[in-house]
Amino acid sequence: MEGPVGGGRRRVAPPFTALALAAVLTACGWSPSGPAPTSTAACGPGPAAEAIDAEIAMLPPGQWRDTDRGNTPDCTLYWVVVTDGQAPGSPQQALFFRGAEAVGSPTPEPRPYITVIPQGNDTALVQYQWLQEQDQPCCPTGIGSARVTLEEGRLTVLDPIPGP
Numbered sequence: 001m002e003g004p005v006g007g008g009r010r011r012v013a014p015p016f017t018a019l020a021l022a023a024v025l026t027a028c029g030w031s032p033s034g035p036a037p038t039s040t041a042a043c044g045p046g047p048a049a050e051a052i053d054a055e056i057a058m059l060p061p062g063q064w065r066d067t068d069r070g071n072t073p074d075c076t077l078y079w080v081v082v083t084d085g086q087a088p089g090s091p092q093q094a095l096f097f098r099g100a101e102a103v104g105s106p107t108p109e110p111r112p113y114i115t116v117i118p119q120g121n122d123t124a125l126v127q128y129q130w131l132q133e134q135d136q137p138c139c140p141t142g143i144g145s146a147r148v149t150l151e152e153g154r155l156t157v158l159d160p161i162p163g164p
Contacts, residue, residue: 042075043071043075043078044075046069046071046078046080046097046099046100047078047080047097047099047100047102048100051097051100051101051102052066052080052082052095054102055080055095055102055105056082056095059082059084059093059110060084060091060110062084062085062091063084063085064082064083064084064093065082065083065084066080066081066082067081067082067083067092068080068081068115068116069081070116070117070118070124071118072118072120072121072122072123072124073118073120073121074121074122075099076098076099076122076150077096077097077098077122077123077124077148077149077150078096078097078098078099079094079095079096079097079116079124080094080095080097081093081094081095081114081115081116082095084110087137088112088113088137088138089112089113089131089137089140090112091110091111091112092110092111092112092113092114093105093107093110093111093114094106094107094114094116094126096124096148096155098150098153103150103153103154103155104154104155105155106126106146106148106155106157106161107161111128111130111163112129112130112140113128113129113130113140114126114127114128114129115127115129119147122149122150123147123148123149123158124147124148124149125145125146125147125148126145126146126147126148127143127144127145128143128144128145128146128161128162128163129141129142129143130142130143130163130164132164142163142164143162144162144163145159145162146158146159146160146161146162147159
């Protein structure tokens with residue numbers, strides 16, 4: 001029986017190669033990249049400091065500060081991510097607004113490792129990460145997401161909130 005055309009042998013990577021690559025990608029909290037951040041320049045300034053402060057006042061006591069902002073391309077849904085602390089695992093909360101009006105948060109309690117990205121014209125994707133058994137605080141490997149949108153002026157969570 002003859003080998004492949006050209007007389008050469010074909011090498012197949014051992015099955016553990018793919019597993020090793022996956023382990024390297026997830027070892028330090030790899031997360032999928034999202035679309036480029038949205039600019040509020042075309043939509044206006046977004047929620048006023050007073051509206052953000054009023055929402056922060058409803059969070060557990062802490063030194064909350066604004067760390068990220070964005071909006072959907074149709075300028076109806078805005079968000080501000082706030083954190084209480086400097087450490088990678090500090091509590092965060094995603095605060096959502098319809099223009100200047102607060103419409104709530106997808107989770108009642110703050111959680112670490114939250115990212116929000118636009119997902120279509122009027123929907124945002126809230127990405128949650130969490131620590132698993134051997135994870136360091138810098139590098140959560142648990143990951144999941146839930147979409148949020150406005151329906152009749154109210155924040156609606158379209159998917160189950162992921163987490164441990």
